[in-house]
Amino acid sequence: MKLKSFLKSICIGYPVIAYKYCMNQKVSLSEYRTGYDRAAVTYERWLWLMGKNTDKILNEKTIPIQENAVIVDLCCGTGYVTRKVDSFFLKKNIKNYTINSCDLSEQMLTEASVYNSPHINYIVDDAIVFLKSLEADSVDALYCAWAIYYCNHAALFFQLNRVMKKDGIVGFIANCKGTLEDIEKIFLETMVESPENIAKIMDIKFSIPSSVNSITKGLSQYGFEIHSSGEGEEIMKFDTPEELVTWLYETGAIAGTKEIFKDGNKAIKTIVEKVKKYKKQGESFCINHRFIYGVYKRSVSKIKKRKVYDCKKYNCFIKNDI
Ligand SMILES: C[S@@+](CC[C@H](N)C(=O)[O-])C[C@H]1O[C@@H](n2cnc3c(N)ncnc32)[C@H](O)[C@@H]1O
DSSP: OOHHHHHHIIIIIHHHHHHHHHTTOBOOHHHHHHHHHHHGGGTHHHHHHHHHHHGGGOOTTTSOOOTTEEEEEETOTTTHHHHHHHHHHHHTTOOSEEEEEEESOHHHHHHHTTSOOTTEEEEESOHHHHHHHSOTTOEEEEEEESOGGGSOHHHHHHHHHHHEEEEEEEEEEEEOTTTTTTHHHHHHHHHHHSGGGBOOBOOGGGGSOSSHHHHHHHHHTTTEEEEEEEEEEEEEEESSHHHHHHHHHHTTTTTTGGGGBSSHHHHHHHHHHHHHHHSEETTEEEEEEEEEEEEEEEOHHHHTTOOOOOGGGSOOSOOOOO
């Protein structure tokens, strides 16, 4: 960084970010929704790479495939989990079951609802608001794939405690710390070098789990025992930095980031330049997607000891405030 832009970053860029943080000028949930509305028709690209990893939480042996089962696909997107789970029920010829598939983005649900079934309800809603609408002890299995960071964790665990039946199954898979290496740095540099172009800041990183243990800890307070867990990483290679940036937007991997800048086109040019600088490996440009996953079972013996969280006092970075 040249001296002039270094001084601009220190004297103006970082103070602008601090100011926006203090004034709560952050990308909101409805702006993440806009990001996913935009990515809906290209989201298949994400599933093409990551869908096989979602399968790690969709084990036929753990899913309660039985008559009258109630399943929730929370933040269902274009319905990958919904379709998989439905296929298990169809295979076993189960007649009565319900899959409630909820998402904030209407466009994602439009894509999902191409797959139609009398057993599936597609619901446009915020995840926590939807969970609050469910009856206590009413859900046999709930899956949340690639979306836990959009929910206030305390509120989510609190609602899971309320809605899951005894022996209920909860499965999640999520990006974790270390995913999209250098992308945060690239965005931060782009922001501080052109502080006049900053509209908002983004604080989703605080909701990205550092490890599977952070989720296990939250769920175990409510009597959920770990059944299986793991971690993994996928690397995507591109011929040009432009293709890498397009991938990030089209897969929704950086949904919401367009709202950070007043002039998005100007910012994207800088981002592409920085991807060229930081993400070159040999002749290619590479990006990593690191993730964790876990499947939990509600243990009967521990329900009695469950602890009730005061959501307001807990780590509430995402307020689910739409
Ligand atoms: C990365 S996609 C995952 C979609 C799907 N679960 C899958 O495995 O393909 C994240 C999804 O979460 C949805 N989402 C984000 N915030 C949400 C919220 N507060 N409530 C419900 N859905 C939300 C987005 O609209 C998007 O469809």
